[in-house]
Amino acid sequence: EAQVTQNPRYLITVTGKKLTVTCSQNMNHEYMSWYRQDPGLGLRQIYYSMNVEVTDKGDVPEGYKVSRKEKRNFPLILESPSPNQTSLYFCASMGFVRGYEQYFGPGTRLTVT
């Protein structure tokens, strides 16, 4: 089954404790992206990657890192999480056809205390 998986689905952590949220897709897509969603602010893009070893900042990259060493994986790294990074995070992937036909993961709900 074609899908995007994220782990963990739920995470509660403390300020400053480094964490990684994994994202993997099995559709051989070139494009992968991370979003965060907050009430009243909608979906905002954090980082995206158009292919292996190519990453670019989205609209809200501060406090996040990503890497794209393999085509299927695109982990999101929070080196020193803060409470304002409490949010619902989505990973997405897309093949390079025209437009924006993205496939989203199930989401990771992160709480930083």
Added chain:
Amino acid sequence: LAKTTQPISMDSYEGQEVNITCSHNNIATNDYITWYQQFPSQGPRFIIQGYKTKVTNEVASLFIPADRKSSTLSLPRVSLSDTAVYYCLVGDADDKIIFGKGTRLHILP
């Protein structure tokens, strides 16, 4: 990157056809129009995409006039399960992707 404008919310009744219009006055020649549906706490789901005229799939239809400055997502015979947020996006695969606030559709029994 073309900016889009959609109604913040809409109400309709079960069994009705629902049309959600999106304005995108500065759409570029290469831009496609893409619509997503999102239920609470779930990732957005791709519904339909088009470039011009009309596109139809098993879920919805997308109407795009000749000037491409707007588009209309049409959902036939909606049910309660169509209550969701619907996002209109305009751009191409190598652009930054901006979702906006979307249209909150509420279907009433």
